[in-house]
Amino acid sequence: MYPCAVADLLERDVDAVRVITLNRPETMNALTLEAMAALGERLEAAAADSRVRAVVVTGAGASFSSGGDTRFLQELPGMAPERVRDVVYGTFQRPIRAIRAMRKPVIAAVNGPAVGAGCELALAADFRLASETARFGEVWIRIGCVPALGGMYLLPRIVGLTKAVEMILTGAVVDAAEALRIGLVNRIVPAAGLAGAALALARDLAAGPAEAIALAKETIARGLGTDLAGALDAALAAQARCFATEDFAEGVRALAERRSPRFTRGGSE
Numbered sequence: 001m002y003p004c005a006v007a008d009l010l011e012r013d014v015d016a017v018r019v020i021t022l023n024r025p026e027t028m029n030a031l032t033l034e035a036m037a038a039l040g041e042r043l044e045a046a047a048a049d050s051r052v053r054a055v056v057v058t059g060a061g062a063s064f065s066s067g068g069d070t071r072f073l074q075e076l077p078g079m080a081p082e083r084v085r086d087v088v089y090g091t092f093q094r095p096i097r098a099i100r101a102m103r104k105p106v107i108a109a110v111n112g113p114a115v116g117a118g119c120e121l122a123l124a125a126d127f128r129l130a131s132e133t134a135r136f137g138e139v140w141i142r143i144g145c146v147p148a149l150g151g152m153y154l155l156p157r158i159v160g161l162t163k164a165v166e167m168i169l170t171g172a173v174v175d176a177a178e179a180l181r182i183g184l185v186n187r188i189v190p191a192a193g194l195a196g197a198a199l200a201l202a203r204d205l206a207a208g209p210a211e212a213i214a215l216a217k218e219t220i221a222r223g224l225g226t227d228l229a230g231a232l233d234a235a236l237a238a239q240a241r242c243f244a245t246e247d248f249a250e251g252v253r254a255l256a257e258r259r260s261p262r263f264t265r266g267g268s269e
Contacts, residue, residue, distance in 0.1 A: 008035050010060070011042060014199060016053040016206040018046045025061025030069040031117050033091055040094030047102040053206035055102070056198045057125065058109035059118075062133065067116025068092075073143070088148050092117065096150045099124040100221065103214035105205045109198035110134040111191065115173065120149035123158065126217065128184065129198050130176045131191040136184055137173030157224060159184050209247035209263045 010021040020042055022029040031039075046052045059065055079087070099106045099121075108114075108125035115137040122128055122136065138151050146152065147168060156164040159182045166172060179185045189197040205213065215238040223231035242248045247263045254261035 008032075009038050009042060013052070015203060016051060017056060017199060017202040018049070018052045018054075019056045019058070019199070020046070021058050021060050022065055023060040025059075025063070027069065028063035028066035028113065029059040029061070029118070030066050031092075031121075032069045032072055033087060035069075036092050036095060036117075040091070040098050043095055043098035043102065043106075047098065047104065052104065053210055054104055054202040055106045056109055056202050057099075057106065057121070058195065058198065059111055061112070063112040063118075064108070064110045064114040064134065065118025065121060066113060067118045067139070093149055095121060096124045100150070103217065104210075105202070105213060105217065107198050107202055107205075109194050110136075110185070111194055113137075113173075115139050116147075117149055120147060120151040120154070123154040124150055127186050127201060128179075129194060129201070130179060130185040130188050131194045132176050132188060133191060134176040134179065134185070134188075135173050136179050137171065138168045139171040139173065141169060142171040207263065209242075209245070209251065209261075211245050212242050212247060215241055 008022075008024055010023045012019050020039070022031075022035070022039075024030060024035070043055070046055050076084075076087075105127065106125045107127040107129065108122040110122050110128055110130045112131065112133050113135040114122045115135065116139050119136050119138055138147050138155065140147050140151075147155075152164075152168065155167065158164075159167075163182050167174070174182070174184065176185065176188050180188055219231075219234050219238045222234045226234070247261075250263060251261045
């Protein structure tokens with residue numbers, strides 16, 4: 001067991017944005033069992049905090065995350081199946097589940113390599129901004145394993161089946177330019193401006209209609225697992241809920257009055 005020092009994860013609030021930083025730059029922000037448990041807790045806390053309206057996850061130093069800590073990986077060969085389930089499902093998947101369940105937008109500011117578990121953490125986010133030095137790779141196959149933190153579900157839906165199969169079966173690593181070309185990232189930002197760009201996007205989202213954003217996120221996710229009829233029904237239900245909000249009433253007023261809307265500042269849990 002490798003204790004997760006408080007400094008291994010940094011957290012700060014900027015207005016209504018919570019910024020969580022993986023802070024083990026000497027290991028390229030390698031992920032230990034304890035760090036992933038703590039990250040899951042921090043993300044769940046952000047989801048429950050009404051003051052927080054958007055979240056940014058990034059890495060300290062020159063890397064987003066190099067994936068699982070090597071010392072931890074050395075414990076896995078021969079591990080009992082029930083222990084594997086506890087470790088993977090209960091701990092390593094916890095941040096992924098927290099991000100996907102969160103009713104608030106999550107931005108991954110990928111400041112360098114994001115491989116293995118680090119890649120899957122970035123894939124879970126709603127937005128991915130990348131510096132020119134960012135790299136993405138589902139490299140599990142290189143050590144005789146497969147992704148288990150959402151990569152095999154998320155990657156095909158983000159980049160398409162053909163490219164996802166190539167990346168997962170070969171362990172290929174793509175640079176920032178290729179990631180942008182295949183739709184893996186939203187945009188590339190100069191390294192010096194990445195943190196500012198992520199914060200600016202998060203602030204814009206935080207100033208938006210929280211319930212509508214939450215419903216949009218939920219309905220998009222639900223639509224991935226249903227047919228068109230089911231997706232239309234889900235969208236109709238979400239829109240009906242929006243109609244009942246003060247934010248929608250304000251948006252319509254602002255449109256009629258030819259001004260910018262002033263949405264409420266209540267959080268969306």
